[in-house]
Amino acid sequence: MGQVNENAAAYFVDRHAKGAAAEKVAFTEAVDGGRSLTYAALGEQSGKMTALFEKYHIQPEDRVVMLVHDVVEFPVIFWGSLKAGVIPVPVNTLLAADLYALILDDSKAKSLFVSEVLLDVVKPVLKDRKYLKSVFVIGESQEGFLSFNDELATVQERPTTQASADECAFWLYSSGSTGQPKGVRHVHGSLQATSDTYGAQTLKINVDDVVFSVAKLFFAYGLGNGMTFPMSVGATTVLYPGRPTPETVFDVIRRSNPTVFCGVPTLYAALVSAMPDKMPNGMERLRCCISAGEALPAEIGRKWKSATGVDILDGVGSTEMLHIFLSNAPDDVVYGTSGRAVPGYQLRLVDETGAEVGAGEIGELLVNGPSAADGYWNQRDKTRSTFEGVWTRTGDKYEKQADGRLVYCGRTDDMFKVSGIWVSPFEIEQALVTHKDVLEAAVVAAMDENDLEKPKAYVVLKDAVSKEGLEERLKEHVKEAVGKWKYPRWIEIVDDLPKTATGKVQRFKLRSQ
Template structure:
């Protein structure tokens, strides 16, 4: 086989054996049997996986759904499919049966790899699907009533002849991801072989500075873009080791993993950082782990959460912005250049610009000038190939080399970007744009508030005003709401404060930690 092939599995998997890292642990489970797999074993196992797909009649350019918890089997199936030229599609593990049914039909995938613990969720959808020819159950026996020919993963792969990675071009589609659905129907996002290395060469190498001796733990799961980069692409680009956990990342479980596994890099989301700090505040001791870097994405990081974390650990949180469409972070704070309350500057290898509603570029303001709000556009090599079967949406999101993010930002005179909100979340009060995130930051700066979400709500005269939903710390349910409103007024101005405040036990979120404000607007 020609080594000119750009098949991503050659770089991320097979290369390490030739470079002397065959015995190095690639992945280690933090729970259950606590299995490990080395880079050499991963190379052999993925070749066998590719052979098993061929033996089963799953051919190049077909699609393989992966509804899987994080385990050492995940990289085997993902990279084995890519070696075979089959497009793996990791799926959000927290969706409903009806949504899976929609995705199964939309993708027209030929096979499904499903964790035994998740099988019941999709069981009802399988008899209705005319495209899935093979179901493979991972991490357990075949359930009763499963479709004919369903196999356990160990049986599926047993005895298969190892197959070499197919020759592929860097612009050839390698895998799909479905968007998280924070604003509605999930979209199939197609990514090419070259995009994986593009993210590790940019953010992984030049911002995170990941090295072979790093031990990485990401609370973000492998099924979505942020977790895929954190826990697979970046460590595998340098031969580092990743800790995998198949359970729900609560403050208790995360603290235990930090204490037991002692990672050097921790990848979280703002919601969890806040919950962990609250958990440590008088209820549990901070674990001792040799963290040298912490990163955050999914939602903008509130300034006070970053400062409290730095005070607790002595390590900054590098808050960044990425998307499923761009595969990972393209805008970020950097080590030694952290300014909390901002999203930082462009990651090396990416270009950014802000545009107004007419498409005109917005420049950084001069000192003393009011910044203008605009939509963020990004250009970089990791951009997706487009959406599957959604041509209109593809054309409005991917404009030539530029990708519309749907995020509203301001530029500071120093050239740093300040998050204002999603395009769909912004609204005007008295003719002036209100950033839900700015109001939310003011709310969570109150010592009793753990989380907050702000949406537009119409008053008796039909005019839009801010409405807040707040989650209180320590399970509290009582709060002087008028005092909270006064707190916000003092920080950001009288006209921006929430006219209504509802105390709720939790906020609706995607599995990636993004608040689903559209559900709050609908009164859900």
């Protein structure tokens, strides 16, 4: 009896490419002239990557950076790298050139795969990268660079490399809600671990599903939504390479009739605000919506359910845990909470001494589960402080309710005390967005005239709102909603809030102002 190949590509790609789903569409691009890719074609094209890497002297365990939009080449390169034993490093397509230089140097990437429209962004920093040997462009061929599609056409398919479940498979760089991104190393077995837990038991993914994830594939959240979960059962993913606005998202939904929609709170708020009187076309088959990246304001969840008839399953995940480990579940949704542990994961809330807190108390969330990262690259101290045996520190503060549900309070470094009592920025933000004139809000600590910390709110208003007397109305609104001592002492109206590309508000930038 031969050795079982635990290479994740054998399970997610080869199993379907040679099975009943071979001629089924795995990925389809929801744009004019968009292309589709069947499981059989994905199997063949990803199988060519081993030969392509050999041609350009890229060895197993070498890193290759993927600066690639959500197009059909993305899964080909990602899974093809796993098949070859090469480590793909998908990165955020919205970063500045100096951060791409940092990531290319930090990862010691031998090769870069870049979408044609992103080449001009990264081109200025390519010549000084001492580890980088080759650059493949996806799209129209560019002088001085290799054409990915042309090069792939010159090589033949190879068998999938043997790998163990514990071997490093890919890296993701954390989105940097608190500063510089960190390289997070994940093993082959973690991908199936997330599909066996959240994908199968919370999302209940099935072969007939059509999934549209607004979160892009280069995020841990988007990678699970758009690749791991649908590919675990032979379902179909809708890819959209453009910027998600209410207009473009409604258009993709109309074109693709998804059964599963995956968003982030910022976008759900914008969609609810832009929702026409009747449910948008294309939502007729929608059976499940999920949210992560930041806690979902209860008001947004209720408005979405009222407009579409479908609940949003608000959940919590992280780059370090690869996907969602704490979530509301179908038929068990309580808006304003993050739900309970996903089957397969254990959670603890601890105080500053490491002691577990009781119901009604606030503590830092620790998680134990099968998809935890293997650690950070080149950041040993950070690895040791985050990964404590089987437990991973999330850096998030939660309150435990009597029924076991957890309520988000904020990042550990976002929390502050007013009159000696912990204040959750998120609680004040939730109160603010229930006001009819407020689209978004972020709250941080600011010093008053006595050098004591008090809440300060940054507020994004809906269109055509009068600002006259608004500040006092918002303060009174918060006092009535969450308590007189928690109201923001200062309110600043802004056009937008600083965010990571996952939609997380970067409160550290607001604090620095």
